[in-house]
Amino acid sequence: NAGVTQTPKFQVLKTGQSMTLQCAQDMNHEYMSWYRQDPGMGLRLIHYSVGAGITDQGEVPNGYNVSRSTTEDFPLRLLSAAPSQTSVYFCASRGNRGTNTGELFFGEGSRLTVL
Amino acid sequence: AQSVTQLGSHVSVSEGALVLLRCNYSSSVPPYLFWYVQYPNQGLQLLLKYTSAATLVKGINGFEAEFKKSETSFHLTKPSAHMSDAAEYFCAVRAGGGSEKLVFGKGTKLTVNP
Numbered sequence: 001n002a003g004v005t006q007t008p009k010f011q012v013l014k015t016g017q018s019m020t021l022q023c024a025q026d027m028n029h030e031y032m033s034w035y036r037q038d039p040g041m042g043l044r045l046i047h048y049s050v051g052a053g054i055t056d057q058g059e060v061p062n063g064y065n066v067s068r069s070t071t072e073d074f075p076l077r078l079l080s081a082a083p084s085q086t087s088v089y090f091c092a093s094r095g096n097r098g099t100n101t102g103e104l105f106f107g108e109g110s111r112l113t114v115l
Numbered sequence: 116a117q118s119v120t121q122l123g124s125h126v127s128v129s130e131g132a133l134v135l136l137r138c139n140y141s142s143s144v145p146p147y148l149f150w151y152v153q154y155p156n157q158g159l160q161l162l163l164k165y166t167s168a169a170t171l172v173k174g175i176n177g178f179e180a181e182f183k184k185s186e187t188s189f190h191l192t193k194p195s196a197h198m199s200d201a202a203e204y205f206c207a208v209r210a211g212g213g214s215e216k217l218v219f220g221k222g223t224k225l226t227v228n229p
Contacts, residue, residue: 042221050215090158102147102209106158
């Protein structure tokens, strides 16, 4: 039972480079989301999705793109990385509407450094 | 919009002492409230949740929290701290009424001294 799987776990980028953080879940969850965690800031919501083909912005969406072509996958794209995007990124998913209790299941995180 | 305030970014207790981590929330509709724990270099895992059933909620590892609507609080307690409780704790709120967003507090780092 894999749960939520994030790749890569570590990544170093140069300013201006692009990359995609991958997130996959095998729990048939409709809701998926991306958070970034910075010291003293807690977790801040970047983007979320309530199902395939549906995405919406969270608190800090600028500089990030997402898409949701399948239920299982929710990649996060950085088109032109900036040092301010140095952070730990968490993907999280939640059970389906009508049965979910609101509990989020988290991946182990992806640590990104932008030089 | 919903928000969460955690009082104290660092809390230090002795092993065997009471743990009290404070959380106040703001929500325009009856909320769902959660406490998550994060051990070093790991993701977050759920400790307990309030979803409008009992106001006193028991979670894993001996933790519990009480929902107090009049005080808009959801403080986390444990009667006797163990060394293994050292971690960062996050309070989170999800507004009811079908809201999808979960908003986290800034976290409280708990240190347990021998």
